Amino acid sequence: MHLHDLWFFVIALLWVGYFFLEGFDFGVGILTRVLARGETERRVLLNTIGPVWDGNEVWLVTAAGATFAAFPDWYATLFSGFYLPMFVILLCLILRGVAFEYRHKRDGERWKRNWEAIVFVTSLVLAFLWGVLFAAMVHGLPIGADHEYHGGPAELVQPYALLGGVTTTVLFTFHGAVFASLKTMGSIRHRARHLAQKAGVLTVLLLLAFLTWTQVDTGNVRSLVAEAVAVLAVLVSLGFNFGAREGRAFVASGLSVVASTAMLFLALFPQVMPSSLNAAWSLTAANAAAGSYTLGIITWVAGFATPLVLLYQGWTYWVFRKRIGVQHIPVTAHAPSAPAGVRRPPAWR
Template sequence: MHLYDVWFVLIAVLWTGYFFLEGFDFGIGVLTGLLARDRAERRVLINTIGPVWDGNEVWLLTAGGATFAAFPDWYATLFSGFYLPLLLILVCLIVRGVAFEYRAKREEERWQRNWERAIFWTSLLPAFLWGVAFANIAWGVKIGADKNYAGGFFDLLHPHALLGGLVTLTLFTFHGAVFASLKTLGPIRERARRHATRAGLLAAVAAASFLIWTQVHTGNGRSLVALVVAVAALAAALGANLAGREGWSFAFSGATIAAAVVMLFLTLFPDVMPSTLNSDWSLTVSNASATPYTLKIMTWCAGVATPLVLLYQSWTYWVFRKRIGTQHIAEGAH
């Protein structure tokens, strides 16, 4: 196995970790507009991710940085061709971070409600757009002989891509609802479980349709195994949620997201961005990679830094593991 193969796997792991963690993070943001009934409940939902949301985004930064260093041609084509949707995602993430920090700076209800609306929309849009982006990567895009994207913005909005966006939005909402039921107390916990059932059923229909469509178009034997795992895990997550086993439901919903992301990467390999114009123009792990020396240095750095990141993030989740409810919100403190 070459180092560029290793780094393809590592980048797939980073994106899987990002969508697993930021998935429930985005889901909670969406639920602040769908599940919470008053300011106190919105505060509870925000507090469930308050200590961890910024740490979850470390996985995105690492995935982007690793792609830039290990596969510079992939990074250049991806970020130039997908410039507008990725810019919109970036703007949403910036506004979302500001909203989390600024919401409680003033006590006026209008001030806080406006920032809560910002949290809702800046969680919903990236949750949808990430699915659109990765659906396009798996399906293939217009890449010319010069390795540059030759299409336009609206070429990215075909039915398969839009269905991919619906899949990530519904899966993340389901994942977030299960996380909310795992982390809260009282009436909001019960409503989160009911909402998880509805979101999960919608996600099951969308995800099964999308994954089967992708498998038929570009799949192989390995991706078929991942597809079966994703579908089975989603069914198990729904069953565990109905049985009130919130921990198992969260584990299985996370496994669903992980298996779906792994499936997309398995349909790609050895390509990293297939060309729909000419298969000879596709970007692959070999023709888009950095030099062997660069990959060697990166491998040593990753071997040292990755365990440290996993350790401090795990510690953060352990420290803030307890459930919270509206009874923990002081009167008038929002």
């Protein structure tokens, strides 16, 4: 295997990790308006992802940096062609991070409600836009012989890309509902499980439609196994979720996210950005890659840094592994006190 092929799969792995982690992260953000009843339950949901959301975004930064280093032509064409949606994504990521940090800075109800609304809106927009962008990239874009993007924002508004955005939004919401049922207790846990059942059925239907369209569109047989795994994993997750086995349900829902993302990259390879104008003008892993010396250096750097990142992030999830409920939220002027005899562990916010 050439180094450029290896780095294509490394970048695919980084995006798989990002969508697996940020998938339930976005899903929980969406559920703050769909599942939570009142300010206290919204705090419970936010506390399930509070200690980890920023660590999850490390995968995005790493994926973008690796693309820039290993495939500079891919990076340049991707970010110039998707400039407007990328700007919206960056703005949403900034606002979402600010909302997590600023929400608890004041006690006013309106202040908190506004920041919670920003968490919901940005989570929804990000879940949708990532699906649109990756679906449009797989479908093909107007790339010329100079390997530059020759279209506009309207190129993204196509039925296949929009279906991809809706699919990722519902899939991430399902993934987030399963995570919420795993991390919470009491009535919110039971409602999260019930919502996951409904979202899971819709996810199966959308995945079948999107993955079938992808197969017809690309004709790439390598992605067939990933497509089948993605759908079956949702069905398995629904079965575990129905039996209140949230841990296994979460692993299965995560596998569906992993398989769906892997399917997109398998459908692309060896191309990285197919041209809808002329197949010969497509960017490939070979013609978009950096020099062999650069690829060799970043391979050594990645081999040293990746285990450290994985160990640190795994430790973070282990520390914050316990369930939380409304009884663990510190008492405020708008929150009820804890039942007698219930000990309050420290909450993130």
